[in-house]
Amino acid sequence: MTEAKDERRPAGELEASVMATLWAAGGPQTPGQVQSRLGADLARTTVTTILTRLHDKGVVERYRQGRGFAYVPVRDVQDAQGLTARRMHSELDRDTDRETVLARFVAQLSPDDERVLRDLLEPDER
């Protein structure tokens, strides 16, 4: 009964609860651990979904642990650039054909961006 009540709460509130649990724990947490420490009654699948969403937003990092992932909050979200880069990575990870995605990405770059990228990858050619 209570489970149904918490499942129906707005997504933002659930994300906040899961995030708070991760911060309170102070170490990598599997979805199961998060679920048991959570104040709200949520199914484990829901917790996993929320954690994945937080990872996509770049506010938590995850490490492979056994068959699943363990999650930790990102400490230095302060730098907006790092956040954007992590978002780009998570988008990239989601597609199976990494090579094509990268090729298309580079093809659409402006000349300036292309020069920056070239300098970054081959720093001694300048």
Add this chain to the structure above:
Amino acid sequence: MTALLLLPLLLPFALPALARRALGRLTPVVALWAVTVCAVVLAGCSLAALGSFVLIGLFKVPRFAALGELVRPLHTASDLVVLPAAATSVGVLAVCGWTLVRSVLRQTRAFRVARTQARRGPAAGDLCVVDSSRPDAYALPGRPHRIVVTTAMLRSLDGPEREALFAHERAHNDGGHHYFLAAAELAAHCHPALRPVRESIRLAAERAADEAAAARVGDRKLTARAIARAALAGHSARTERPEFVAAATSGPVPQRVQALLAAPRAPRTGRTIAALLLACTAVSCVASVAGMADFHHRVEIAQGDETP
């Protein structure tokens, strides 16, 4: 006329006692509304009365009388009363204006700092986590509303307690309590007697959020425990947050915990206290309006527009 205009200046002295009673008798939300509206109206009326005293004094000065096209002397109480009253009013208004502006500037600055800090930190949903060893939690109004909690605060509570704390802070945002606190802050700078009322309004806002949180998590004991633990953790921490943002740890915490632990009372009829607050507001309004109307009438007579 002078007596009528003195009434709005004296009535605020009755409000602190009334506000404390109102908290005990009325439900927190009703008390919050009633006391805040009353404080704002009383503050406005006392400012209007002070302004009238200044004008009356000015019309006694020949240059201003000429400027106001007064052809006859303004009929008022003796100059011995009117002129010192005007001088005092000018002084009081200047002090009020100065503290008001200073308070507004300080609050705006603190608010901006808090918003920037919240924007920099990791956010999930409406929660902003600030990585800090100082336990603190508060509701930060804005678009969208946010709740800001430090990592130290998150670590000092368990899961259900965190939910209760979040429910409390969300209740502040949903109830728009920052408007009440800002109004209380402004009123406190308009009349010295309204200063203690600000504390009553703060307590009413906290009680309202406590009750909303208890209803939300469905457990009064849990909410009381969360509030008490959050307050204990945050007790030593001095924060930079603006005065008008509501935090779970502000207000007399023992009183709030006691109220939560007590079984929810059937709302006692607070009719007397509500009637007194209403009467206070009404008398203040009527007195200042009547005083100013009388003053206006006398000015018109002095201008020769009307015959006495």
